[in-house]
Amino acid sequence: MNGDGSDMESENFDWNTEDELEIANFQSSSNQTLPAEVSSSSSSSNSKLMDRLVAMGFSQKMVAKAIQENGEENEEAIVNALLTYSALDSSPQKPQQMDSNYCSSENEGRLDDLSDTDSFSDDEEITNPMSDNDKFLPLVNMGYTAEEALIALERCGEDSSLAELTDFITAAQMSKASDALLPPEEPRPRNLCNNHKKRRFYEYEVLKRKKQRGSEKKILSEDDETIRLPNPMIGFGVPTDALTMVDRTLPEGAIGPPYFYYENVALAPKGVWNTISRFLYDVEPEFVDSKFFCASARKRGYVHNLPIQNRFPLVPLPPYTIHEAFPLTRKWWPSWDSRTKLNCLQTCVGSAKLSERIRKALEDYDGDPPLHVQKYVLEECRKWNLVWVGRNKVAPLEPDEVEMLLGFPKNHTRGGGISRTDRYKSLGNSFQVDTVAFHLSVLKDLFPCGINLLSLFSGIGGAEVALHRLGIPLKNVVSVEISEVNRNIVRSWWEQTNQKGNLIDLEDIQQLNGDRLEQLMSSFGGFDLIIGGSPCNNLTGSNRYSRDGLEGKDSSLFFDYFRILDLVKCIMSRN
DNA sequence: GAGATTATGAATACGCAA
DNA sequence: TTGCGTATTCATAATCTC
Structure with a gap:
């Protein structure tokens, strides 16, 4: 789960940028005026709006039509009109001229008919030798802009398959989609597997519903369809509070193989989980707070297509309260500190200066301090997860205590060259093992002989540890993790636990x-x-x-999770 | 230069009273 | 329904120390 990437940042397009920034930069360029050699004929227009919309992939003809119908000032209405044209344009009744060998058959986001010569006239002006590649025209015919096709060929290599190229373009489009004019719910894959077509029409139907319900000046209140967090945050049930629901109906596109399981913070900016859910086949996220599993909170959303009946928890059950986890603190715990659970374990811990300030604030009083002091101390204790280790003395958790709370074996992150600071960071970025294991427990009966696992953003191996503790053999594990210290931790754990399977670790998800x-x-x-x-x-x-939300430098890697998941689904369905 | 230490709010959700 | 107070949050950047 480590998202460390290059610190390089550039406002300009950089052909030599590092892999993990390529997509983001590529997308940035999509919002800019096209370079002269690949510019469309829109350069003859004085309209910046026209340029921007054409650069987004809409045809000049349709943009002009939308502007004419809605007025140049009403950008929102123009975009909505273009999206509506787009959806209508790619209805199943419309003939598609796609490569029949390719698993995709969509032309999403494009308004122009394939016979529209606008894009082809652009192509004629292209001087880049890459345009001679035999994949170039098929990509343009599929509805991608010349610029997108060229960059994909440049990045993926001329020998790349059409599927790889479209994958790259799709991921790039998605990684910065919310940066475009479209509202957050609009980014979507243009092509890939056929099952996206259903999602596509679903989205179109949503758009239509929004239009019907909304007033003329505003299509829809932004909060109208925002996914809400459950209270209590127990998802489809936790060991201590199972819901009556024993099953759910998954959207058709989500039904495997393979099983997938995606995790991120529950309290993300508005709209983020709508986007995540929409990309992951419209599966409803399961929001769970790990405080129902252990002594510390961890509010997370999980999107998965696993069965939800007959789950079982890991044993032995982890300590459930602070006092159970740290019995020695009970002696010093003041009656006015009513905490029984710790807050979310993060990547940093409280400073020595802070614990000193707290000690000094308390030393002036023999008995209970006045309410305003209690309030100050409690606020800091909650914010920094401090525990009582002596008279008037609070302290942050030690790394091995964090390991225990998160369900990892003792010393899991200790030694082998990792610093104390990095231990906190790696642990703070990890799964809570008991929570994830509860969800994954249904796999035990399904795969009695073991599973082949693709673990993306593996971090310190929370998923691997969870499956191992469930007693599910790990046959082949492909683990992708950018942090070397984290890869070392997983490799070390793999060897120490005498795994019989095969661990392949990769550094870069690209x-x-x-x-x-x-x-x-x-x-x-x-x-x-x-x-x-x-x-x-x-x-x-x-x-x-x-x-910055899903368009952020690191968090946009979500779209790589989707890219790879969808690619695997394509390959497996084909085979 | 690596590691340790420290200071640095805002966005969001929720409960409750008016 | 609205406004206000309270609670929570897988972090980043600057600086110091060795």
Whole structure:
């Protein structure tokens, strides 16, 4: 779950940027005026709006029509009109001229008929030798802009398959989709598997409903369809409070194989979970607070297609309260501190200066301090997860205590070259093992001989530890994790637990392209489970500097989770 | 230069009273 | 329904120390 990436940032398009920034940069360029050699004829227009919409992939003809109908000032109405045209344009009745060998047959987001010469006239002006590639015209014919096709060929290589190229473009479009003019619910994959067509029409229906309900000046209140968090946050049930619901109906596109399990922070900016859910086949997220499993809170959303009946918890059950977890603190715990659970374990801990300030604030009083002091101390204790370790003395948790609360074996992150600071960081970015294991427990009966696992953003191996503790053999594990110290932790755990299977660890998620996946899957017959929690640092409320949502530098890697999941689904359905 | 230490709010949800 | 107070949050950047 580590999202550490390059610190490089550039406002300009950089052809030499590192892999993990490529998609983001590519997308940034989509919102800019096209370079001269690939510019459409829109350059003859003085309308910046026209340029921007054409650059987004709408045809000049349709943009002009939309502007004419709605007026240049009413940008929102123009975009909505274009989206409506788009949806109508790709209805099943409309003939599609796609490569029949390719599993996709969509032309989403494009308004122009394939016979429309606008885009082709653009192509004629292209001087980039890459345009001579035999994949170039098929990509343009599929509805992608010349610029998108060229960049994909440049990035993926001329020998890449059409599926890889469209995958790259789709991921790039999605990674910055919310940065475009479209409202957050609009980004969507243009092509990939056929099952997207249903999602596409669902979205169109939603758009139509919004239009019908909304007033002329505003289509829909932004909060109208925002996913709400359950209270209590127990998802489809927790061991201590099982809901009566024993099953659910999954959207057709979500039905496997493979099983998938995606995780991220529940308290993300508005609209983020709508987007995540929509991309992950419209599966309803399961929001669960780990305080129902252990002694610390961890509010997370999980989107998965696993069965939900007959779940069972890991044993032994972890300590359920602070006092159970840390019995020695009971002696010093003041009566006016009513906490029984810790708050979310994060990547940083309270400072020594803070615990000193608290000690000094309390030392002036023999008995209970006055209410305003209690309030100050309690606020800091809650904010920094401090526990009482002596008279008037609070302290942050030690790394091994965090390991225990999160369900990892003792010393899981200790030694081997990792610093104390990095231990906190890696642990703070991890799964709560008991929570995830409860959800994954249904796999035990389904895969008695073990599973093949694709673990994306593996972090310190929360998923692997959960499956191992459930007694589910790990046959082949492909683990993608950018942090070297985290990869070392997983490798070390793998060896120490005498795993019989095969662990393949990759550093960069961009390495996982269609060819690599096909190669891996052909060697052991496909994946049974794709699990991962993409970086949350641009989503979490504790980030004061770059809480940029799903378009953030790291959190946009969610779209790589989707890209890879969808690719695996395509390959497995084809086979 | 690596690791440790420290200071740095805002967005969001929710409960409750008016 | 609205406004207000309270509670929570898988972090980042600057600085210091060795």
